[in-house]
Amino acid sequence: MTEEPLHDAPPIDRWRLDALLEAPVKGKLWGLPQIAAFLGVSVDTARRWARLPDVPIYRPPGTTSYCAFQSELRSWLRSKPTD
Structure with a gap:
């Protein structure tokens, strides 16, 4: 007998884990x-990055005012190429 999964949610990866662990x-x-x-970074750098289409900083x-979600910023930082 094989066990059926209790749910069909996708596995938790490090990005989803960030989102789950953060308090709202x-x-x-x-x-x-x-x-x-x-x-x-400086406020000026954050403002410049906010203008880029792939950076998850919203207005x-x-x-x-600008706003952002920590989990999205972490994910973006992980995907950002290192110089």
């Missing part, structure tokens, strides 16, 4: 100073 409030960063501090419609 702690997972979201508001404002370029918070985003820059998380990334370890919600109708606001002047």
